[in-house]
Amino acid sequence: MDMIADRSKPAAHERIASISRQIWADKYRLKQPDGTPIDLTIEDTWARIAKALAAVEPEPALWEGRFYKALEDFKFLPAGRIIAGAGTDRRVTLFNCFVMGDIEDDLGSIFKHLREAALTMQQGGGIGYDFSTLRPKGAAVKGVSADASGPLSFMDVWDSMCRTIMSAG
Numbered sequence: 001m002d003m004i005a006d007r008s009k010p011a012a013h014e015r016i017a018s019i020s021r022q023i024w025a026d027k028y029r030l031k032q033p034d035g036t037p038i039d040l041t042i043e044d045t046w047a048r049i050a051k052a053l054a055a056v057e058p059e060p061a062l063w064e065g066r067f068y069k070a071l072e073d074f075k076f077l078p079a080g081r082i083i084a085g086a087g088t089d090r091r092v093t094l095f096n097c098f099v100m101g102d103i104e105d106d107l108g109s110i111f112k113h114l115r116e117a118a119l120t121m122q123q124g125g126g127i128g129y130d131f132s133t134l135r136p137k138g139a140a141v142k143g144v145s146a147d148a149s150g151p152l153s154f155m156d157v158w159d160s161m162c163r164t165i166m167s168a169g
Contacts, residue, residue, distance in 0.1 A: 012042040012073065028083040045083065046071040052087035081124055092124040099128045105135055110154055114161060121165040131155055 009015075016024075030038040030048060039045045050067035057063040070076040078086075085092040098120055103113045117127045135141075137150025 012046075016042075027080065030088055043072075048087035049078065049083060085124065093120070095125055097126040097128065103129060103131065103133050105133055110134070114158060117158065118161050118165055121162065127162075129158070 024042060024045070025037075028045060030045065032038060039048060046068055050064045050071060051060075053067050054060040054062075054064035071078075077083075079094075079096040081092065081096045082094045085094050100113060100116060100120075103109055113129065117129070120127050131151035131154065134151040134154060135148045137148060137152070139148040139150075140146075141148050
């Protein structure tokens with residue numbers, strides 16, 4: 001992919017703010033398991049993404065160049081999951097966020113969706129749920145002579161799961 005990069009101007013990582021360089025190096029630069037960089041420059045990252053996206057096209061070489069040109073100089077900046085995952089051997093999603101299905105007001109549905117959320121986050125995706133479908137705190141729970149704990153108690157369970165998954169990377 002070097003043939004595409006314009007070598008008459010400084011490399012992109014030399015032309016961006018230091019905080020941007022740090023974010024790229026920490027979050028998006030492809031590295032070996034020991035931390036050794038594979039993407040030596042931002043141009044290498046663009047080339048990796050372009051090649052991965054073009055691989056599914058009928059004419060990969062044509063599209064690789066087109067995708068690279070779109071990425072070059074930050075003309076197009078894809079979502080972070082695409083930058084971090086495209087062209088790697090990692091088993092991750094290339095989608096940033098998922099609006100998940102409705103949680104039905106029963107324990108089976110609640111914990112089915114908790115599992116779904118955990119698996120989505122494990123692959124790097126973000127999640128969004130609507131807890132308004134759960135009965136309010138103090139409402140009667142049929143068949144068990146108890147009051148509902150309300151949606152906030154289940155949101156605490158979600159929060160705990162999210163912290164656990166996030167801390168594991």
